[in-house]
Amino acid sequence: MNIKPTLIKQLVNYGPKDYRLVSAPLPEPKANELLVKVGACGICASDFHCYHGAPMFWGNETFPPYVKTPVVSGHEFYGTVHAAGPNALEHFGVALGDRVIAEQIVPCDKCRFCRNGQYWMCEKHDIYGFQKDDADGGMTEYMLFKPTSRVHKIPQSLSLEECALIEPFSCSVHAVNRGDIQFNDVVVLAGAGTLGLGMIQAIKLKTPKKLIVIDTMPHRLALASKLGADEVMNPLEEDVIAKVKAMTDGYGCDVYIEATGNPAAVNQGLQMIRKLGRFVEFSVFSRETSVDWSIIGDRKELDIRGAHLSPGCYETVIDLFSRKLMTAENIVTHQFPLDRWEQAFATFGTAEAIKVLLVPHAQ
Incomplete structure (x- = not known):
């Protein structure tokens, strides 16, 4: 569907210690894509290491860089279906207004691992928040869920903190x-x-x-x-x-x-x-x-x-939260708006912090 362009905020990774909060047009979903209003996005240790220039993300003399910049950061996100491209609602089995989460990986669905059902080990291996164009992440106000995303619905009974912990707890x-x-x-x-x-x-x-x-x-x-x-x-x-x-x-x-x-x-x-x-x-x-x-x-x-990512575990964690067999209590220690992302990243590295969230929209 056509959406009138609107500027949104995005935290974009341009390189080690070169993250910038920028304004960008509201993405327009294409066929089998969902436009999701982000509810929250957690900062992961991998985000922290990437920001500080760890070789596993930026490469060294033995292997090439994994990150493709510029890219919107963040893979621990959830949100609400705001709009949908052609056939997307049927493709994912969701409706406008549903709370949803996509798994971290955007599998190619073509390589030997994807064909064998081992999508979490996809050879192309695009992870939201690390590859430009194909996998812009959730440290933004709105993001796109891609056609090959593994998308799950979240019941309204879960709190913001529980929703934000679905990704890490699935791991x-x-x-x-x-x-x-x-x-x-x-x-x-x-x-x-x-x-x-x-x-x-x-x-x-x-x-x-x-x-x-x-x-x-x-x-x-x-x-x-x-x-x-x-x-x-x-x-x-x-x-x-x-x-x-x-x-x-x-x-x-x-x-x-x-x-x-x-x-x-x-x-x-x-x-x-x-x-x-x-x-x-x-x-x-x-x-x-x-x-x-x-x-x-x-x-x-x-x-x-x-142990890599969380195959088959998102629905398990959503169910465990729903049945009160898992808790988020005292685990989310800090929440910041996108404008204070620098303080959020600095807080992540402190002793008192456990899970630090960026919350793009006022709750």
Whole structure:
């Protein structure tokens, strides 16, 4: 449909530490595209690392840049269907005014992974907020959901905070699923940030024998305990490897999930996990991590599992929020309008912040 051009605000990434709040015409949806009024967009660790120039986004001597600029940032968004291009409402099974969320990835639907149903590993791999033209993100007032987007409806019963946490908590659920947690498992989760706090809630629903959470920030450990951790530990204050082994008759934990992005937590996990254990690596790292690979193979024969994005998990998280089996309470700590994006990014890096949101429209 034709929409009279109107200027909107967009936070555009032009390069490391070169983000600009600009005015741009209101996008016009094409066939099978939705125009969505953004309700909120969270700042992720990957957004933070990208802003500060991490090589995994901007490339180095061994691999090319991933980010294609200029691009509107943000992949942790949700919103309301404002307008639709030809056939879009039927294509996605939604109506004007519906609250909706699109998964982070805009799959090509053509590569071997997409054809095999593994769309989250799409070879082209456009993620909202990182590739210009094909995947402008949600740090804006209005955005387009693309024809190959995986779109889900959100019930009106969910709060703004819950809606804003659907994306990160979907990643949390996928990581926990990768751990294949059993009833008798002792599970160690390293990292109690937003994703870790979602993982705690998902792990508790798996009912393992014991859940141990490790973090260096006391207030995050306190929240981890409130959300269901059986034990919390601070590696700056105690020998967490020795303590976990003492709690497991010297063997070590059955499952270790790394969600800190700190290289020290990887080596910590390799020392802490038992032989034949399951190690789930979730984090986005700002620098390379070195480990003794003989631990993985010769000494322990570990099952190392990566966790990327959140396939099949959005509807699960929406359902868990709806049934009050997950909570957003105390996890969203800060909300800023788009005009204060610099303060929002600065706040993300502070000790008191957990999830920081940009909220484009006054609530």
